[in-house]
Amino acid sequence: MRLGVLEIGSNTVRLAVADEHRGVPLPVHSSKRRLRLAEKITDDGRLPPDAVEQLVEAVDGLRRESARWGVADPLAVATAAVRGAANQQHVVTQIHARTGLCVNVVPGDVEAGLTFLAARNWVGAQAGSMVLLDIGGGSLEIASGRGRTPGFTVSLPLGVARLTREYLDHDTVPAPEALRRVRRRVRHELRDVADRMQWERPRTALAASRTFHQLGRLCGAAPSRQGVFVPRELNRHDLKAALRLLAERSAPARAELPGISHARARQCLTGAIIAHTAMRCLDIGTVVLSPWECVKALCSHNCRDAVRSGLSGGCQCRPARRNPGGFPSRSAELPAARHLTRESPPHEAPGRPLTRWWFTKPGGTPRPSSPA
Incomplete structure (x- = not known):
């Protein structure tokens, strides 16, 4: 299975395309755009309009490059620079509106x-x-x-x-x-x-x-x-x-x-x-x-399912108890921005391994996911 990951980091935006063979990501193609987003954050913690424009153009270019290598819908994730930006929602909304990619904002x-x-x-x-x-x-x-x-x-x-x-x-x-x-x-x-x-x-x-x-x-x-x-x-x-x-x-x-x-x-x-x-x-x-x-972990089919399904439908993704079966898989329509949270359910101690997920609708009651 051919998979692609597009990572929006603090220094670069990277694309990795790999063929997954028995859980091992075999590299096919990689590319990057150096944007230095962390250096462009303003004193009030926002990414300025010119930086957002450069980011959207870089993501769109790498999305088209990914399609040429056989992955039309790469998994897009954003780390510290976007995660900590005061205008985070605006940034991911702009990316979604102009490229069609849903950005997963991943907590540290x-x-x-x-x-x-x-x-x-x-x-x-x-x-x-x-x-x-x-x-x-x-x-x-x-x-x-x-x-x-x-x-x-x-x-x-x-x-x-x-x-x-x-x-x-x-x-x-x-x-x-x-x-x-x-x-x-x-x-x-x-x-x-x-x-x-x-x-x-x-x-x-x-x-x-x-x-x-x-x-x-x-x-x-x-x-x-x-x-x-x-x-x-x-x-x-x-x-x-x-x-x-x-x-x-x-x-x-x-x-x-x-x-x-x-x-x-x-x-x-x-x-x-x-x-x-x-x-x-x-x-x-x-x-x-x-x-x-x-990025290599996200080139795994199971990890991609965990990120995508755990963040779908406006849900929050919460760690729960161990599950030998691995990550769950759910299909649903993806929003423009999705967020993972580290909070544990009330009956669980924090910091447990992230091998099963709790889905919480806004204002709803936590419920465990079904095994993959």
Whole structure:
């Protein structure tokens, strides 16, 4: 089965087309448009009209490209930049009106759960208890668990684009005090998560994001041209040395280093601070770099059904108790914008694995979905 996912992220809009074979997404085609939405958010938290226009044009172009590759209706998801925008509803309505695509606005903890699922599918059960770090443009997602789905997920406002805009929004060599302010911000946000990880004690740590992969390349990991099956790791001590190297250089000079692109030269220093501080706070010495992330999980037929059916008809999607049968499948007409919520039903503890869904009509009573 050929599937397509269109992800609206904080830095880029990406299209991934894959053939699903026994649950494995085999890549067919990928494309992206770099928009840097997180850097264009105004002081009042809105995406300006010119940014919305660029986004609509990018989505429409990728939709037509997806159709040429055999997927006329790709699954469209939006993460931190659109999720946090004050005019979120206007943005997704404009996309739907002009492209016909229904945008799924995915909360950060659900995004963390999907990325965890993709990473778990990549490394398998041999990894044991696992923690996952995912640095995006607008947020840092952390998930941990012992099974296929996470038992704990959290999304923190620690994205590279967000903190770069707030603390390091220039191309010159940064002042030491500016770097200290970023570290203090990251440590402050991670305090409660660090306490939880002391109890979890995961056996394996994974990282899945472009930021981590660029830092891994800078620290000696194999280049991407060698393929996804080459093992790649990032050591905290190596990252500390790379952090010093990045801090001593201006943004144009950083782009001359291995693995650092011109487009991410300004953000890579912020990403290194977030990654190193997070690894230190969570007592992680080495992370395995996973080539699979949230988009790969959404290339699974079951995950697509969960997102689409759980968000249909104006329903809210809520995690409920474990269901060995997997995600449910329901067909219904899709609205212009749909939202997932992390709230648990009254009789359930929060943070349970997202393997079954609760559907709540506005003003209605929660009812469990039927198994797939």
